[in-house]
Amino acid sequence: MSHAQAAPTDVVRVIGLVKRYRELVALDHLDLAVRRGEIFGLLGPNGSGKTTAINCILQLLSYDRGTIELFGEPMAPGRYDLKARVGVVPQQVAVFDELTVRENVDAFCALYVRDRRRRRQLVDEAIDFVGLGDYARFRPAKLSGGLARRLNIACGIAHRPELIFFDEPTVAVDPQSRANILDGICRLRDEGATVVYTSHYMEEVEQICGRIMICDRGRAVAQGTADELKRMISLGEKITAEVGELSEGTLERLRGLSHVLSADCADGMLRLTCEASAHNLTDALGVLTAAGVRLGRVWSEPPTLNDVFLELCGRELRD
Ligand SMILES: Nc1ncnc2c1ncn2[C@@H]1O[C@H](COP(=O)(O)OP(=O)(O)OP(=O)(O)O)[C@@H](O)[C@H]1O
Numbered sequence: 033m034s035h036a037q038a039a040p041t042d043v044v045r046v047i048g049l050v051k052r053y054r055e056l057v058a059l060d061h062l063d064l065a066v067r068r069g070e071i072f073g074l075l076g077p078n079g080s081g082k083t084t085a086i087n088c089i090l091q092l093l094s095y096d097r098g099t100i101e102l103f104g105e106p107m108a109p110g111r112y113d114l115k116a117r118v119g120v121v122p123q124q125v126a127v128f129d130e131l132t133v134r135e136n137v138d139a140f141c142a143l144y145v146r147d148r149r150r151r152r153q154l155v156d157e158a159i160d161f162v163g164l165g166d167y168a169r170f171r172p173a174k175l176s177g178g179l180a181r182r183l184n185i186a187c188g189i190a191h192r193p194e195l196i197f198f199d200e201p202t203v204a205v206d207p208q209s210r211a212n213i214l215d216g217i218c219r220l221r222d223e224g225a226t227v228v229y230t231s232h233y234m235e236e237v238e239q240i241c242g243r244i245m246i247c248d249r250g251r252a253v254a255q256g257t258a259d260e261l262k263r264m265i266s267l268g269e270k271i272t273a274e275v276g277e278l279s280e281g282t283l284e285r286l287r288g289l290s291h292v293l294s295a296d297c298a299d300g301m302l303r304l305t306c307e308a309s310a311h312n313l314t315d316a317l318g319v320l321t322a323a324g325v326r327l328g329r330v331w332s333e334p335p336t337l338n339d340v341f342l343e344l345c346g347r348e349l350r351d
Pocket residue numbers: 053056058076077078079080081082083084085200
């Protein structure tokens with residue numbers, strides 16, 4: 033993959049990042065460019081290097097090679113001026129058990145904001161933002177998993193950072209908190225923040241991210257919008273049909289259609305994969321009808337990001 037293009041609006045720019053843990057190459061010449069005001073998705077299976085990349089960018093981890101710039105300036109462990117402009121919501125909930133919800137948010141905000149009055153306002157806004165107003169006096173142990181995640185988010189965003197990293201914030205979260213979290217991330221973007229969002233949930237990434245980088249084994253496999261990624265693969269359409277008896281000859285005729293990539297039948301289900309074409313369904317139905325095949329339900333689906341991952345990396349996104 034070519035080096036990330038520098039653009040004046042890039043908020044994060046990473047070039048050739050290499051991180052090794054002994055023999056294991058966790059990041060293998062990773063390039064990354066995140067534009068101001070976007071939600072940028074890092075999509076990859078467990079162990080693909082997403083957390084390592086974030087920790088290197090934040091200088092929480094040393095790395096072997098590579099250049100990292102934030103807001104157009106070189107990032108280094110001592111650049112507290114840059115760090116103050118960044119918010120982090122780590123994968124594991126990391127809060128103080130002995131402090132209340134409100135005291136926790138205040139403690140994190142105090143790392144960046146000295147003025148007490150200003151801080152009181154920011155803390156109130158962050159608690160409101162994640163919908164924890166009724167729990168402000170609770171200690172974290174009393175919160176459900178989803179509410180604890182929301183507290184984690186409030187702690188990461190209270191100081192109004194321009195750039196926010198969310199590392200898998202919806203893992204093991206109930207649907208209501210998940211919707212609240214995704215909605216909150218979009219609102220942060222709408223208010224002007226730039227967001228880097230890591231996940232192995234393709235649906236979430238597709239739902240909220242403008243551009244997406246697919247990563248695997250520490251490498252950037254492909255990047256673009258979800259539509260651009262889907263156009264990078266040969267698969268354009270998946271057709272499924274409930275069928276009665278189907279002869280090997282009919283299957284062969286389906287395989288012979290000009291845009292069909294594969295045709296297989298098992299347990300009364302016919303599955304076709306096709307290149308993008310306007311006539312896949314009518315062509316397939318033509319063959320099936322001519323052969324007198326009894327049909328039940330028939331449906332067609334566009335590729336998913338899992339299909340993109342499968343074709344580019346040779347395995348499922350979630351294994
Ligand atoms: N401290 C460590 N020592 C040795 N290997 C590590 C360490 N931390 C991470 N790794 C390895 O580096 C690779 C990348 O891990 P990383 O946690 O960055 O992936 P990830 O995409 O964030 O996945 P996950 O969602 O599971 O955290 C994995 O193979 C992991 O086992």
